[in-house]
Amino acid sequence: xxxxxxxxxxxxxxxxxxxxxxxxxxxxxxxxxxxxxxxxxxxxxxxxxxxxxxxxxxxxxxxxxxxxxxxxxxxxxxxxxxxxxxxxxxxxxxxxxxxxxxxxxxxxxxxxxxxxxxxxxxxxxxxxxxxxxxxxxxxxxxxxxxxxxxxxxxxxxxxxxxxxxxx
Numbered sequence: 001x002x003x004x005x006x007x008x009x010x011x012x013x014x015x016x017x018x019x020x021x022x023x024x025x026x027x028x029x030x031x032x033x034x035x036x037x038x039x040x041x042x043x044x045x046x047x048x049x050x051x052x053x054x055x056x057x058x059x060x061x062x063x064x065x066x067x068x069x070x071x072x073x074x075x076x077x078x079x080x081x082x083x084x085x086x087x088x089x090x091x092x093x094x095x096x097x098x099x100x101x102x103x104x105x106x107x108x109x110x111x112x113x114x115x116x117x118x119x120x121x122x123x124x125x126x127x128x129x130x131x132x133x134x135x136x137x138x139x140x141x142x143x144x145x146x147x148x149x150x151x152x153x154x155x156x157x158x159x160x161x162x163x164x165x166x167x
Contacts, residue, residue, distance in 0.1 A: 042108025050101045056094030
């Protein structure tokens with residue numbers, strides 16, 4: 001009986017952090033606290049994203065109307081820089097940036113809901129929005145990486161054309 005002094009003694013378990021377990025989901029209190037602390041910031045960033053997205057679309061629409069109005073007064077000669085490029089940039093980017101704002105806001109909102117009602121569905125939806133946010137960012141990154149070589153080639157071609165045309 002070297003290792004076991006009392007065969008009838010209850011086994012001892014090591015001390016583990018206090019956890020919350022719902023339907024097989026294991027989250028420590030520290031993990032939950034970090035998520036709860038992030039929730040207001042996620043909602044804040046989402047709201048700022050909504051505002052920025054709406055302003056970009058609004059500026060694009062205003063710029064489209066002001067460009068049309070100016071061209072009706074001044075004719076088609078509005079200067080060297082084609083002003084319709086702003087319209088083509090602001091509106092699509094405003095619509096595009098709505099989605100990460102939406103996913104971020106919903107992630108924070110669902111975390112807040114989970115804190116107050118402990119519904120596992122809210123926690124699942126929170127992480128679904130987090131996954132959707134990062135998937136969206138990943139797709140945008142892939143598109144951006146694919147555009148870079150095209151932009152480099154386009155810049156070289158435009159430079160050559162400008163240099164040849166300027167001679």
